[in-house]
Structures are given as structure tokens and as C-alpha cells.
Amino acid sequence: MPHDHHDHPHSLLPPEPALRVKALETILTRKGLIDPAALDEIIDTYETKIGPQNGARVVARAWTDPEFKAQLLADATAAVSEMGFYGRQGEHITVVENSPVQHNMVVCTLCSCYPWPLLGIPPGWYKSDAYRSRAVREPRRVLADFGVALPAETAVRVWDSTAEMRYLVLPMRPEGSEGMDEEALVELVTRDSMIGTGLARVPG
Amino acid sequence: MSRVHDMGGRFGHGPVIPDAADAPVFAEDWHARALAVTLAAGGLGQWNLDMSRHARERLSPKDYTRFSYYEKWISALADLLVERGVLTADDLRGVSDDERHELAERALKAAVVPDVLARGGPADREAGPEAIFAVGDAVRTLRPAGNRLVDGGHTRLPGYAAGALGRILRRHGNHVLPDSNAHGMGEAPEPLYAVVFPAAELWTHPEHPGDEVVLDLWQSYLEPA
Numbered sequence: 001m002p003h004d005h006h007d008h009p010h011s012l013l014p015p016e017p018a019l020r021v022k023a024l025e026t027i028l029t030r031k032g033l034i035d036p037a038a039l040d041e042i043i044d045t046y047e048t049k050i051g052p053q054n055g056a057r058v059v060a061r062a063w064t065d066p067e068f069k070a071q072l073l074a075d076a077t078a079a080v081s082e083m084g085f086y087g088r089q090g091e092h093i094t095v096v097e098n099s100p101v102q103h104n105m106v107v108c109t110l111c112s113c114y115p116w117p118l119l120g121i122p123p124g125w126y127k128s129d130a131y132r133s134r135a136v137r138e139p140r141r142v143l144a145d146f147g148v149a150l151p152a153e154t155a156v157r158v159w160d161s162t163a164e165m166r167y168l169v170l171p172m173r174p175e176g177s178e179g180m181d182e183e184a185l186v187e188l189v190t191r192d193s194m195i196g197t198g199l200a201r202v203p204g
Numbered sequence: 205m206s207r208v209h210d211m212g213g214r215f216g217h218g219p220v221i222p223d224a225a226d227a228p229v230f231a232e233d234w235h236a237r238a239l240a241v242t243l244a245a246g247g248l249g250q251w252n253l254d255m256s257r258h259a260r261e262r263l264s265p266k267d268y269t270r271f272s273y274y275e276k277w278i279s280a281l282a283d284l285l286v287e288r289g290v291l292t293a294d295d296l297r298g299v300s301d302d303e304r305h306e307l308a309e310r311a312l313k314a315a316v317v318p319d320v321l322a323r324g325g326p327a328d329r330e331a332g333p334e335a336i337f338a339v340g341d342a343v344r345t346l347r348p349a350g351n352r353l354v355d356g357g358h359t360r361l362p363g364y365a366a367g368a369l370g371r372i373l374r375r376h377g378n379h380v381l382p383d384s385n386a387h388g389m390g391e392a393p394e395p396l397y398a399v400v401f402p403a404a405e406l407w408t409h410p411e412h413p414g415d416e417v418v419l420d421l422w423q424s425y426l427e428p429a
Contacts, residue, residue, distance in 0.1 A: 042321070111257055123227065158415075165398070
């Protein structure tokens, strides 16, 4: 039963989106179905506690600890769980490693699947029609929108997140970072480098 | 066969506009509220993740196209709340009572939010059939892409990858089948694989001869090739 309705219930709510959210929140709160304090807690979690700083710590550790890197590439869910990065929208994690001959890039063409415990809530562009439609067909032109150009010998592998497996790109460690420790390396790991629409920052 | 959300490969969307380095997590306060209301309402346990994805996909193409991201979330949530019998149309119209709801005892409490978010909801299952494909096996996706159980139903095989020849790259074990679970027909877990396709198999003018696209696909989406 495909449930195609021409009288969608949502049209009974105010059309202006901020008012639509407010109206639904008010109705649910009055009936005891949601607790506004729980909403505040959810928002605080994703605004301040869970974000790309988590993924950056994973990458920096993989750059400096070969044993951890091997474990990360073999079973990322277990490896990042040990660092405390497990949870909603990150129950199944795979880490894919960039190299001079292969660049990885992640998209969700059907919706907006994204590794929340490692990167937080996806940015607006990741959820945009332009990124969802183009990343699979013309990844280099999309990279150009981010100011990134790949060498001619580098092939691109695009991962379309069609199931509950969430992908994190392990970017190449940048030149000039040889003497840096894990803490300093964290600062070179950008969110976009872990999605594959960017490269790690070059120090200096 | 497909709906408007199935947009992989579509032409005409223009450039991707990256955000500023210091962009806030939520561009507007109501975006944050929309996300939080959706997560909290999901905690009532009246639908599963596949049903909520399907509810967004079932917005009319006109609404799906004109709505911003969180407008889709909040509108699909309103639809789902009524369809699943949690709210009535009169509730949405604001003409009903404010009596405590029978599901109120299930409401997500602030104190348990960190635990609930940290626990997640894994989709892998022990049950289900054995994997029939091994890493390296050649496979072809079904064509057309579409739900084989429910006409016009939810599926996770994008239209652009229908009928394409690829090979098994990784095995992910057995996972809940969205085509069944989205319609309340049970989890029906089955083997899930990462399948790699040469870009030339999918696109008329691939950018580079070595490019590939990987999709996670369930065993019933695949045939031996």
C-alpha cells in the first residue's frame, strides 16, 4: 500500500516552516508526548558535544598509530566505539582510506545519511539537491565547487550511503606534518576532508 | 517507478554551495527544533526509521521540491503522526482537547537523552538467509529499481544503479530490509553488500576511466552476472 494521499495532514498546520514546527511542538507538548527539556538536551548534544571534532580525533590517531589504523580499517565500528564514538546514525561505520591513486567521497543520493557520532549533523550543502544529484555522476566538478583539484592519476570512488553503513574518509596526512603530534594533527583534519569534498589542511 | 527523492545523477541542479567555516550547526533555531521534535516523537516507538524515511519520500513531488530540508522533516512527521494514529486531523487543526495522551508515559525525558542517542539502533541481525555472493563476484542489479513487495513502495536501490553490472566489494552481514520494514511487513533481514560499479557502467560521460561508485545493496536487489 503506497499511501498516496492528496490531502496530506501536514497541510493542516501553518504553512510558514518556523510556525509549523512551533505548532507541532506545542500540540505534542500539551498532550505530554514530548518534553521540551528533552528537545533542549538533543539540540545541545549536537551543537556542543557531537561534531567533526570527534572524527578529527579518529583521523589524527590513525595517522600516528599504525596499530589503531589497521584496526580502524578492519573494523571501524569497534575501533571508534572504544573512543566513545558510537550512537545514533553511527551504528555501523566503515572507514575508507585516501591514497595518491584513489580519492574517496561520501554522499547519500536518496536522503542525507551521514555518520552523526563522528561528524555531527550534516551541513546544508550535503543535504542539497545539487550535491545529492551530482556527487555520484561528476565528483570532480563537485570538488571544483569546493576549490579542490585532484591529480590526473587519482581515480575517485564515490560511496552512496544507501543502507545503515556510515562512511568516514581517512584523508592523506599532509606534507609538512611529519614532526607533529596527535594533538596538533587534529587541527589539520577538516570536516570536509572526512566527507571527501576537501583535503586535510597543510600546516603553516 | 521512482519518486522525486531518487535524484542521483540528475542534471540541472547547479553548483554546490559550501558553507562558511564558522557556519552554525543549525542555520535557524527552528531547524534545531524540527530535528529535536522529530527525534523525540520517534522515541514514542510508533514507527521505525524506514517508515520515517518513506514518509519524507511520500511528500508530493511538488512539496518535496519546494520544501527546505527541515520542512520536509516536520511535514512528514505531521503526516506520520496522523497515519499512525498518534494525533488526529483535529489535533493538527488545533480544535481538540489537551488531555494527556495514552502514549505520554513513553515520552522521551531529558535525563535519558544522552543514553538514548548513544545507544542508537543497530540494523544488523543474526537471522536471515546465508550470503550467496563472495567478495569479487560479478553481480547485476535488478531493473527497474523498485520495491518488489509493494508497488510504489520504499526501496534503497537508486534508479541510476538499476540493471548495472558490478562486483561485490565487501560483505556487511545481514541487515534489516527497508523494502519490508518501511511497510510494517517485518524486518526480513538479509545479506547486505557493498557493490562497486565502474562509473562508465552508470553514466554516459564518466569524468575519468578509473572512477567508481559504491552502493550498499541487499541480496534480493542482486542477481549473479
